[in-house]
Amino acid sequence: MKKSLSYRIFMLICTVAMGLLVSCSDSEPEDHRYRPTTPIGRTLESECDAVARMFADTTFVVAVGVDETDLHLQLMSGYVVRMFLLRVDTTVPGLELRVALPDNNNDLSQIHTQTLTDMAAVHDAPGKRVVAMTNGDFWDTANVLPRGPIHRDGYVLNDRFNYSESMPQQALSFVGIRDDGSMIIAEASRYAALQSQLKEVTGAGVILLSEGLFPGTTYTVRDPRTAIGYTDDGIVYMLTVDGRRNFYSDGITYEEMASVFKALDCTGAVNLDGGGSAQMLIRHPIAQIFQIRNRPSDNAERPLYNGWMVCVEEP
Template sequence: MNLLKYSLCVLLLAAGWSCTKEYEIEDTDYRPVTEIGRRLASDCPAVARIYADTTFLLGLGVEQTDLHLQKMNGEVMRVYLTRVDLNQPGVSLEVGMPYDADVTSNFQKQTLSGIASYCDRPGHRIAALVNADFWDISTLEIRGPIHHNGKILKDTFIYTDRLPQQALSFFAVTNDGKALIRDSVEYRSLAPTLKEATGSGVIVLRNGVLSGQNYEGTDPRTVIGYTEQNVVYMMVVDGRQQLWSYYGMTYEELGQFMQSLGCRWAVNFDGGGSSQLVIRHPNADLFEVHNRPSDGSERAVVNAWMAVVDEP
């Protein structure tokens, strides 16, 4: 790499100027080796350069891509993308509940690895799961609805002005296996068509158009988006760890990532210390926390989204 050019670019960034996308990619020694890495490097305006990327199979139809990258503002990030092809026979997205319990009140919490262990069985193997809806850490009050295997466990949103980025929307899988994101006001009319659902927060990509830019906070994030071809991307962004992954991402950056992957809709879920990804280890029969949660360890949560494969 031309050190003088790189130093000049850093100085421009510090002064509030931006380097062009073409300059950043052409001036990087490392070239992405994965399809997702190449798409983000060429198409995502939030990405300045990619330092490393790798993709591996978690199950037929479920792929995991890990990225070490730098954003255009200079921050270095760790990003984890789970691609779930709902067109693949035997692949589904399901809500994971603590202890696999279909409770309608007195909700509990459990770590993602614990949820995976309870839900995993032959023919219903958990390939990966991420945290889902927002919740009150003291009362376990869950902000949005819950549908699990066609059962409606909760059908209300709990919105408060104190938390204006929560209880705004829902992510669901319909009875005919299609991913769906919509605003909370549309839930009541669509509820009979939803097989799996949880509440969610700010919609960061709405019918292909970026949204949510009014919220400028940067945090560890969990976001889910889907394409017109019914391919779902679950993304976890590490943050609050300056020697590993800086503060996190804004909603606008999340939308840019999802847009670059071909998604039409994408929505934010609980973040901060709750942003977690657990995967089935590709070479061992165990579940592992695949990202580095900002708490320093697994945080128990109230529900999850699981990528499930029909394997022995």
């Protein structure tokens, strides 16, 4: 009799448990996917054709008009990447984009390469404080010569493109700041006609967006990359993506990078030097030190020929 009662109680418990399991299986599973917390993270997850899902996103203020957003995400191609994105509002008074050269030296015959950290320290001065930088144009590493034109503060230091068939993704275009402060990105063939209007210039590589559209490219290699783009209302985005590091960041293609800029409403964007040169620096807003934000694929800062820096009017 006791055994029969115990058996009935056991069967009752099993029946209730099975009912609960069926009830749970019939309901919608709870979605535990990470939801972006920043405006840029939400925009890229919802609007960027290249982005599949977001794992983490954070934003902080570097300086008035300059924000950094760090993103950990998966691309539609399946690769996982780490992105470091500077949003620069060029309409903020006292804020400007400038070309940086090693030792702040305009004499290209004496030029050498220098890390972003050292370049930032040399350029930083009262009234023109450096708050952010990325690497700039490609260069002829054997002869330490620029691949594209260089203008600084209205002075033309180099007005030629140094194209090489062995480096077909270089010396294809330029990125410049006009005298009125607006940005332009264009093919190398347009440089001569626009030269007199340009205050700051470096050469560049594959164009990612022209009038808001990706022109297309035959290059599909995935690498660490740095690129720059702009919107029609004065916002400049400086993007660095890490790569060549399995289980951390796999790198990005030109087309995927173009999709990022398009989702951010950019009308123009272009690729800068990449690989081990792909680096981003900020003046840390709390510690007040210059800090490389990404993980360069060389495992250390690579000395560079030039860079793009964001300067603000501060004492």
